[in-house]
Amino acid sequence: MSGTDVLRLESVRKTFGSQVVLRDVDLAVPEHSVTALIGASGSGKSTLMRCVNLLEGIDDGAIFLDGSEITDPRADVDAVRRRIGVVFQSYNLFPHMTVLENITLAPRRVHGVGRAEAEARALELLDRLGLAAKAKEYPDRLSGGQQQRVAIVRALATGPRLLLLDEITAALDPVLVGEVLMVVRDLKEQGMTMVLSTHEMGFAREVADRVCFLDGGVVLEQGPPEQVFGDPQEERTRQFLSRVVASGRLQG
Amino acid sequence: MTGEAGAAGPVEVAKEPVGPEGPKRAKDPTGATEPTGVEAFATRAEQDGYRPSERRLAHEAYRRSRARRSALIATASTVLTAVALYLLVVNSPGWEVTRRTFFNLDYARQALPEVLRGLRLNLELMLGCGVLILVFGLLLAVLRTLRGPVFLPVRLLATAYVDFFLGLPMIICLLVMITGVPALRLTGVTTDPLLLGGAALVLTYSAYVSEVFRSGIESVHPSQRAAARSLGLTNAQAMRYVVLPQAVRRVVPPLINNLVSLQKDTGLVSIGGAIDAVYAAKIIAAHSFNFTPYLLAGLVFIVLTIPLTRFADWLTGRMNRRQLQGGAV
Known part of the structure; x- marks a missing residue:
């Protein structure tokens, strides 16, 4: 885990009106590492992701991508987004495009890759995820799990530096969750730097190098998964985890 | 490499169906017949x-x-x-007289060729204006979605234009164009009532159609734009490749309704003296004092619009069915 941090947040503050959504959030994501954000709904996980992707502006603090500040008002927003891949909870595939067109849109229009090359690369990625046969299908002909895997391929197609996965299994039934998580496991093997928010605690424990517990917009506790799950220091973390265990999402 | 993948694929696929079918086949022989x-x-x-x-x-x-x-x-x-x-x-009480003046077959037969000749003009107007209206309408709608301080005057102008022509009665716009523009005696500007009438149609209908396009653009969920932007597409690219294609598809049925309405309104151009179907009917009615030609012209318009409205219905129905079949987005 040597080398620089791909992503670093320094005392980030974000408010919606009078409501403080993120309060002094510090976070460092080293290269080739996976960081899992856990916490109850409304704890600020999604907002944090949206801030990193500059879909939301922040009120105070700074976010750095590869050492340069992206929250600087002079930063080129489009250039930043080109280096970050995002996968959303609701897939957000483009319904009027085939799977292949969905994936090749950004490489062709943003990165200026030729059509043949973009399609070859897309097919290679699809093939690796067992979706090559679906290349010519429209998204509404695919299952939720397949759509989400296509969304992952779409985010990967531009060769991003960092991948943000925002509760990507929340809209899927338990059977489909497995096939999507398998893909994330593979990506970790390949050394992709990722930040993911999830309610799948078992998965977070397995795949994450660092777990970060958000509560009321504050990073209450962070550390290796064995520590956060096995020996939580904070009372709130213990409460949260015991509720999760009770709901059957994590073996006690 | 692809050959290998192709070979591996079918083998796996072929295996799968055998699984579930196997037990079924095994059961079949227990039945009396073996088809x-x-x-x-x-x-x-x-x-x-x-x-x-x-x-x-x-x-x-x-x-x-x-x-x-x-x-x-x-x-x-x-x-x-x-x-x-x-x-x-x-x-x-007045049926006998009405029948003679409105439903006279002789006059209908006499007027039909003239009305149809005039109708050609209506159709040409509809097609010509229709294309221009779609282009201007879409342009206006897109101009109104532009963000950024530079575009403030553009947004304001487009908004003012749409507000003005949405409220202005069609007939007044036509009269102003047909009588007002020649009165200005501008060199190089046509005084042809047909062209001026067509221009009035384009002016008014572009405003209507731009509102249709704008509602289509706004009906595309913001998450689509967010997805496009997070892929690194610029605002303009997100509009062109992601938002507009979906928006335009959704507004096709209401656009066809606008086309139907436009087709009828081409008849208004006759107030400038262009001989369309309505004016042709008027000429015959004027020297015979029989109104059958008007009715005939009306019927001809109806016959033209019915297929269009049915087509719009069919298209709407098909889209609704597709949406009901599901599709996550």
């Missing part, structure tokens, strides 16, 4: 021993009787209404 091939497929229902229950037969019989009853009631009600309307019209 093969096409027969096996055709008699699948009998194969699993299904026979409709008494309950199902009773339900179906009841539904059939209800359907017959509904059809009978609908027929009777339609016939009664038609007869009532017919009697009401025929027994009205």
